[in-house]
Amino acid sequence: MKPTTLHLTLLLSISLLKGISANEKTPWLDEKFVNQKTVGLSKLESSNPAQWRVIWKTDPANKATVSWTTAMVGKNHLVHYDLKSRKGFPKNYTYKKVSDRNGRFSGSGGEHFHHARLAELKPSTTYWFVIESDGLFSPEMHFTTAPVNDRSFSVLFGGDSRSGHFARAQVNLLMAALSEENPEIIAFAHGGDYISSGKNWGQWSRWLSQHELTVAASGKVLPIIPTRGNHDGGPLFDEIFDSPGGKERENYFSTRLSSQVALVTLNTETKAGGAQRTWLGKTLQSLRPEVRWLLAEYHRPAWPAVKRPGAAQEFWVPLFEEFDVDLVVESDGHVIKRTVPIRNEKKDSTGVVYVGEGGLGVSQRKPDLSRWYLRSPGMATRGHHVMNIRFTPEKIDYKVVLLDRSIADQAIFRPRKK
Amino acid sequence: MVNSLETHLSYARMACGLRWIISLQCFGYAASLAVPSHLNSWLLPLQGDAFAGSVDTTIALILWVAGCALPFLGRASLPASQTKWSCPVVRCDAALLCFVAGWTFFNAVLSWQMNIEDKFAATDPFGHAVRFVAPVVLLVCVTGTGYYPKLEGYLRIGIASTFIGHGLAAYWLKPGFVDLIVGTIDTFLGSDWRLAEEREKIALLLLPWIGRIDFLLACLILLPSKYRKTIALWMGIWGFVTATSRLTAFGIERWPDLIIRAANWGIPLLLWWEMRAKIKSSKHS
Numbered sequence: 001m002k003p004t005t006l007h008l009t010l011l012l013s014i015s016l017l018k019g020i021s022a023n024e025k026t027p028w029l030d031e032k033f034v035n036q037k038t039v040g041l042s043k044l045e046s047s048n049p050a051q052w053r054v055i056w057k058t059d060p061a062n063k064a065t066v067s068w069t070t071a072m073v074g075k076n077h078l079v080h081y082d083l084k085s086r087k088g089f090p091k092n093y094t095y096k097k098v099s100d101r102n103g104r105f106s107g108s109g110g111e112h113f114h115h116a117r118l119a120e121l122k123p124s125t126t127y128w129f130v131i132e133s134d135g136l137f138s139p140e141m142h143f144t145t146a147p148v149n150d151r152s153f154s155v156l157f158g159g160d161s162r163s164g165h166f167a168r169a170q171v172n173l174l175m176a177a178l179s180e181e182n183p184e185i186i187a188f189a190h191g192g193d194y195i196s197s198g199k200n201w202g203q204w205s206r207w208l209s210q211h212e213l214t215v216a217a218s219g220k221v222l223p224i225i226p227t228r229g230n231h232d233g234g235p236l237f238d239e240i241f242d243s244p245g246g247k248e249r250e251n252y253f254s255t256r257l258s259s260q261v262a263l264v265t266l267n268t269e270t271k272a273g274g275a276q277r278t279w280l281g282k283t284l285q286s287l288r289p290e291v292r293w294l295l296a297e298y299h300r301p302a303w304p305a306v307k308r309p310g311a312a313q314e315f316w317v318p319l320f321e322e323f324d325v326d327l328v329v330e331s332d333g334h335v336i337k338r339t340v341p342i343r344n345e346k347k348d349s350t351g352v353v354y355v356g357e358g359g360l361g362v363s364q365r366k367p368d369l370s371r372w373y374l375r376s377p378g379m380a381t382r383g384h385h386v387m388n389i390r391f392t393p394e395k396i397d398y399k400v401v402l403l404d405r406s407i408a409d410q411a412i413f414r415p416r417k418k
Numbered sequence: 419m420v421n422s423l424e425t426h427l428s429y430a431r432m433a434c435g436l437r438w439i440i441s442l443q444c445f446g447y448a449a450s451l452a453v454p455s456h457l458n459s460w461l462l463p464l465q466g467d468a469f470a471g472s473v474d475t476t477i478a479l480i481l482w483v484a485g486c487a488l489p490f491l492g493r494a495s496l497p498a499s500q501t502k503w504s505c506p507v508v509r510c511d512a513a514l515l516c517f518v519a520g521w522t523f524f525n526a527v528l529s530w531q532m533n534i535e536d537k538f539a540a541t542d543p544f545g546h547a548v549r550f551v552a553p554v555v556l557l558v559c560v561t562g563t564g565y566y567p568k569l570e571g572y573l574r575i576g577i578a579s580t581f582i583g584h585g586l587a588a589y590w591l592k593p594g595f596v597d598l599i600v601g602t603i604d605t606f607l608g609s610d611w612r613l614a615e616e617r618e619k620i621a622l623l624l625l626p627w628i629g630r631i632d633f634l635l636a637c638l639i640l641l642p643s644k645y646r647k648t649i650a651l652w653m654g655i656w657g658f659v660t661a662t663s664r665l666t667a668f669g670i671e672r673w674p675d676l677i678i679r680a681a682n683w684g685i686p687l688l689l690w691w692e693m694r695a696k697i698k699s700s701k702h703s
Contacts, residue, residue: 163462163463164463197534197535198535199534199535200535230533230536231533231535232535233533233535233536234535269593270593271593271596271597271600271618272593272597273596273597273600273601273604273614273617273618274596274597274600274614274615274617274618274619274621275614275615275618277611277614277615278611278612278613278614278615279615280611281611281612281614304453306453306454307453307454308452308453311594311597311601311668313668314597314601314667314668314669315597315600315601315614318609318611319611334462362462362463363462363463363466363467364467365454365462365467365471366467366468366471382467
């Protein structure tokens with residue numbers, strides 16, 4: 001049959017429609033859209049609350065820290081929050097919490113941080129909030145606390161947003177879209193290297209403002225679980241994320257994401273082999289019998305796709321293997337990778353799988369595919385990405401989502417036999 | 419006449435020793451470029467991975483060539499008093515030495531600049547000093563223009579800077595140094611995560627003293643003293659022990675870390691050897 005004019009018109013219409021829908025699904029691929037979004041970010045001026053973030057540390061079912069920045073010191077800083085949307089009218093919110101920690105960012109031109117530590121929250125509950133600083137308010141936003149039961153949920157993982165500001169904005173917009181479409185996504189674990197120079201307030205300020213792009217159109221905020229990277233040295237990390245892990249600059253802690261899921265965040269930028277290793281051993285020993293899914297995250301990889309192994313390989317890998325950690329997330333290499341299951345430095349079906357390596361905006365490298373642990377069924381490639389990890393009672397569903405929403409890698413992990 | 423011959427021999431011994439040490443160092447640097455360098459990290463966002471990677475590959479290639487060629491170029495171009503700049507071998511020798519000195523210096527500065535927030539990285543230009551001073555001294559040896567005691571003095575300044583850099587990092591309790599001590603204890607006494615915290619405490623107790631001793635040695639090698647030979651030997655052995663700790667803590671695959679530091683332990687041992695040879699010859703004469 002010869003193509004008629006009608007056929008051609010139909011084909012043209014379909015391809016046009018496809019183009020439009022693709023563009024609607026990935027508007028961040030359009031430079032104008034990204035620039036428009038970036039220009040529309042909250043202004044950091046006077047006491048106007050800006051650079052909002054919600055931080056999760058150890059107990060996200062019951063606690064969360066709402067943090068923000070003001071351009072000047074201000075006097076009254078608080079969060080109004082409730083179990084229902086109050087459309088941003090501060091007086092209508094049932095609860096309020098005055099900021100617990102305020103201070104001037106080190107090396108800043110007078111910008112101040114504010115941390116309101118919300119406690120006694122209900123698990124698996126959506127909290128709506130507005131931030132107030134000296135009578136100026138943020139828009140209404142919301143986040144959902146972690147569950148204490150065994151329900152399914154997802155967490156986004158990624159690292160290395162330190163350079164490539166445009167790509168960083170794109171990945172942030174992708175995360176916002178994924179979070180909006182999927183109510184199961186409850187948090188975002190950043191694997192470190194937010195910026196290039198940890199003592200540079202200007203770089204952090206830009207990162208913090210761009211982090212606003214991860215807030216969905218509905219106001220849904222993804223609480224961040226922060227990891228310190230090698231470019232995040234200095235006091236600003238603790239000032240921005242309210243000293244996760246308690247001790248200044250130590251920054252290792254475990255996060256109970258549900259009754260059956262725990263994430264252990266480690267710090268490769270401090271001593272790995274001593275107190276942190278003992279803490280890791282004790283933590284994994286206590287968590288392993290309690291949870292089905294036990295994960296670890298840190299910055300410098302033990303099984304790198306580009307660089308050479310960090311101290312984690314010597315000090316932490318034996319513990320991951322001893323306590324059968326289910327999945328380990330690494331950053332730093334600027335690639336996408338998934339190793340084969342590893343035990344005793346060999347491929348072993350009972351071993352531990354290492355994923356990640358960072359693609360939240362930073363320029364990507366070419367992975368070294370000759371490394372034995374990256375060979376099939378492992379993989380490595382490059383591309384700006386975010387990892388979407390879904391936890392269910394039956395499996396961990398791991399997907400690497402690229403900017404165009406295509407899936408660069410996916411895998412399923414089953415619970416270990418006891 | 420005897421003095422002139424002695425100076426000539428000293429020159430020859432020093433040049434020969436420096437060549438082998440720098441050659442080893444080149445192999446270490448070249449092997450370490452199998453993974454991205456600090457320069458690569460700096461170039462990556464500016465020029466992309468392909469360009470940054472090709473720069474690393476080119477530098478590694480030159481360093482491999484330098485490592486292989488330097489000992490033999492030395493044979494061809496010695497004695498220094500007869501050095502002819504028109505000779506291509508001498509030019510090639512000088513060019514390679516300039517490159518090695520430049521790269522080791524640039525690498526130390528970039529290590530600091532790429533981790534500007536890290537106070538330990540700020541000690542790198544001092545800690546790496548002997549690695550870039552050594553090729554410069556050899557270059558002067560090759561040209562035959564240097565006054566021998568002065569050249570020895572430059573080497574001593576290089577060693578002292580390296581010990582001050584490392585001493586500062588130890589005194590400030592560099593986390594990497596704590597891990598080297600803990601990892602080494604693990605290797606010899608057995609790894610046990612339950613004891614790791616205690617082992618860290620031992621390391622934290624030792625490091626300030628290691629730092630103080632490093633400062634003391636740095637001062638002593640610079641001051642005129644009849645014990646200078648012993649101090650040089652001590653620095654050589656300590657330099658070798660600390661360089662080897664990379665292997666004892668993290669395994670044999672870290673061998674480039676040992677030979678990249680060839681100058682840290684090789685130069686003090688060379689000075690000790692030279693001082694010993696001088697004393698022997700003065701006794702004979």
